[in-house]
Amino acid sequence: MSQLNEILEFNRAFVADRQYEPYRTSKWPDKKLVVLSCMDTRLTELLPRALNLKNGDAKILKTAGALIAHPFGSIMRSLLVAVYELGAVEVLVIGHHGCGMAGLDAQRMLQTMSDHGISPATFATLKGAGVDLEEWLRPVSSIPDSVRLTISNIRQHPLVPKSLAVHGLMMDPETGKLEIVSEMPSQPSFRMSE
Template sequence: MNLDKIQKALFLTDIENGLETILQEVTNIHPENMLTIQSYGSVISHPYGDIMRSVIIAIYQENVEEIFVVGTKVKGNASANVLTQLDSMKDKIQTLDYLFQNSRPEFSSVTVNEWLNGKENASDNIEKNVNIIRNHPLVPSHVKVRGLIVNNNDGKSSIVEVPTNKTASNLT
């Protein structure tokens, strides 16, 4: 085995404690071969934004062969909290919505609320991000990209794979 070509896996995850341990167990990837990029909702808001840039650099600099886009099932409270906080900025948001709709056709969302909160359905978010990575012209075709959803209910974790055809299969 060529030690210079150690294959690593990249995990684009939500900002939630304990995901790395669960993912190590399910994927059987050693911690030293795991790279993690964390963001709220594990969302790639633009195919040429900072998160996608980090993904592409990791592929080439760290010999990433597989990418996992990981979301969590229970995120309702965080979205409600953002919406409450946004209420205090209603005038600014209306102005930004107008600008995004009329001046920036490349903006990835319809409204500021949608951009900040993401989609309600975690599977749709994961599927969208998997497709952005898979279809990016700078991502080599040999890199595998998979979507996973971690469900933390009753202290018990389960992981469901999110294929691009919208049907899910259990991994654990």
């Protein structure tokens, strides 16, 4: 079942043949850009190609639904690291049509967990600890609305600088076509006197 051996075999040849050379770059995002998008498999190569992003151009963060669900969770921390440690000045939040997060069914997923051996006692313990699993696994009613909510959460975050440009977009997962959901006007540029 595991793909690991096949992957390791490919990897040995990849390194030995120096196939990594076209991808060499630094940790600094050359386009000073962060892209927050969905883990959907259709976007894996399509999204960077459709945005003309090469290795080294942008910090790319992926979560189911392109959501930032917690102001002090690991996605928000990654975004702040990209801004303060790695020089990013612009963020694109890119949701997509046909997103699985819009069809999430908490009851079905909890049943599947049971089928995989998660015990009723575990669910009871989590409930007793105040974890509302149905709320946590709640589907997103509208992906464009959740993109708007995520960009609003970023802009209003107490540790995000006002200078950070944050835009919201939707992508067609078949063609890569982008539509603007929310565009932040660019900062007025400083005019040199003539």
